[in-house]
Amino acid sequence: MLKKIFFVCLLVQQMAAQSVLPLIPLPEKVTPGNGNFTLDSKTVIVAESGSFEAKFLRDYVESTFGLRLKITSVPAAKGVHVIAFQLQIPDTTAFDSEQYVLDISAERINIAAAASQGQFYAVQTVIQLLPTDKTKSVRIPCLRITDRPKFKWRGMHLDVSRHFFPVDFVKRYIDYLASYKMNTFHWHLTDDQGWRIEIKKYPKLTQVGAWRNGTMVGHYNEQRYDTIKYGGFYTQQQIKEVVAYARERHITVVPEIEMPGHALAALSAYPELACTDGPFEAAKGWGVFEDVFCPKEETFTFLENVLSEVIELFPSEYIHIGGDECPKTRWKSCAHCQGLIRQLGLSDEHELQSYFITRIEKYVNAKGRKIIGWDEILEGGLAPNAAVMSWRGTEGGTAAAKLHHNVVMSPGSHCYFDQYQADPASQTQPIAIGGLITLEKVYSFNPIPEALSEAESKYILGAQANVWTEYILNEDHVEYMVFPRITALAEVLWGTADPAKFNDFTKRLSLHRKRLDTWGVHYCKLPFTN
Structure with a gap:
């Protein structure tokens, strides 16, 4: 009798495991x-x-299982197993480009979508259903999936200024985003510590500004530095290569060119754009620095010329102009800045920053694009058409949405993947900036604040996680900080996360872990130990 009970229990467990799909x-x-x-x-x-x-x-099937499948535009003969791509949707009148219907029967896999983007997401689903080991019998369970995302902006950010990463890794990073149906890559290309994008009109930006004469070692509190020259940059040809690679995978690359603050690398190359004579050098350490762009005509000419080349390289709707952490110290003691405040009838330096951002916005708008900036651009008055990326909590995003401006939520409380994944006192984690954002906390995130009405919530485009790299020195460390937290964020932004069912998510994640191992991803294993 006991043997029968044991057998039944085992069978039930096996059936339950089979019913959990690693999606x-x-x-x-x-x-x-x-x-x-x-x-x-x-x-x-x-x-x-x-x-x-x-x-x-x-290509995925061939590289994983050694099977070379034939692609044809001609209907296959009867009796042949078929994977069919259809640019149409059955039984529906309105279909978004990201939606898809996936039908898997014993004889046929049918992928139906209104656009290639939906087809691509269906392919990602099929790949997740494939075995993770190289087996002779490659089986996919029969099912029907109807699917579409909730949020328009599903993003990940990567800072390449503090530490630089080669093109091959940037492409791999984009592949990770594509695997989870994310559609936006925010590329943080300039900051105090290094200018990473070639601008042909201003060659010293990369000749000088892309390099620093040392780097902070250890935590900020220790104030230790090495003396090793460090840097790198992307040529415009490499930028085009990355943008094209992302576009094929239905990912928009949004470049960030910081202004008016976080400008030391640019000022080291062109000191005449500052309020003082300098001299300047790209920052060796982390933090916020008082030397920023001075709002004079030659500065605007410079930034407009830079943005002109950036806009040619990036077809994205939005250009990120930073706007965060801009000290007003230099502006307060600058005769030109104070004269400009009086001339324009401004109240203070915060309104001067608003003037700065608004003037840049007019130029970007004239080029057929829009600006997005960190939530400090709300201070002194928000530029008329600007979108806001809310990082200091969700309050800035809430305020912007109430003003009917588009918003991307990226609060430090849930979306800063440079923070610890476990208690640093446990001594299991590599050095990080601080804070604590667990997998479960990411999964609990709701990008739409309760303070917004239904009409106002429509201005929340979505969200993204940020990977600042002050303490992230290499590619393996980037992956470690991203995985597995990216999986939780992806489900939040797809709109199917349910914090009450976090255990269900972790069951799927445990199955998905085998795929991370297959990819060779360096990930944090702590969420898998419970």
């Missing part, structure tokens, strides 16, 4: 079917000629 983010609706679709060397992919999504799936 992240969780699709909007999953209807289980019976049986499996089996991939073999005779399986045919039917898609429009030149379909990137079809080639992406074929």
Whole structure:
């Protein structure tokens, strides 16, 4: 009798395990079917000629299982297992470009979407359903999925100014975003510690500004530095290469060019743009520095010329202009700045910053683009068409949404992946800036504040996590800080996260862990120990 009970319990456990699909983010609706679709060397992919999504799936299957699937635009013969891509949606009248319907039967996988973007997300779902080991029998469970995201902006940020990362890693980072159906890569390209983008009109930005004469070692509180020259930058050709790579994966690259603060690297190359004579050098340490761009005509000419080249390189709707942490010390003692305040009838230096941002916005708008900036751009008055990225909590984003400005939520409380993942006192974690953001805390995040009405909440485009790299020196460390927290954020932004079902999420994540191992990702293993 006991043996029978044990056998029944074991069977129930196995069935429960099989019913958990390793899908992240969780699709909007999953209807289980019976049986499996089996991939073999005779399986045919039917898609429009030149379909990137079809080639992406074929290449993944070949690299993982050694199966080279044929792609054709001609319907396959009867009896052949088919993976069919259709640019249409059955039984629906309105369909967003990111939506898809995935039907898997024993004979056929049907991917239906109104646009290639939806097809790409369906492919990512299919890949997550594939085995993680190299097996001779590649089976995918039969089911039907109807799926679409909740938020328009589903992003990740990477700071390459404090520490620089090569193009190959940036592409790999983009691949990670694509795997979780994220669609925005925020590339933080300039700061006090280094200017990382080639600007042909101003070659000294990379000849001089891309390099610093040492770097802070250890934590900020220790105030220790080495004397090793450090730097690097991306050529415009490399920028184009990354943007094209991201575009194929339906990811928009949003560049950030910091102003009026965080400008020391630029000022080291062109000191005439400051309020004082300098001399300046790219910062060796972290923090906020008092030397910033001076709002004089030659500065605006410089920034407009820089932005002109940036806009040519990046087709994104938004250009990020920073706007955060700009001390007013130099402006307060600058004769030009004080004269400009009187001339324009401004109240103070905060309104001078608003003038600065508004003037930049007019230029960017004239080029057919929009600006987005950190929530400090609210101070002194928000530029007319600006979007706000809310990082000092959600209050700035709430205020901007009430003013009917678009908002991307990125609060330090939930979305700063440079913070610790576990109590630093446990001595299990590499050095970090501070704070504590666990996997569960990320999963609990709601980008829409309760203070907003239904109409106001429509201005919340979505959210993103930020990876500031003061304490992140190499690629493995970036991955460690990102994984597995990116998986929780992806589900939040897809709109299917439910904090009350966090345990269900972790069950799927435990299955998904095998894929992280297959990818060779360096991830924090603590969330998997419970």
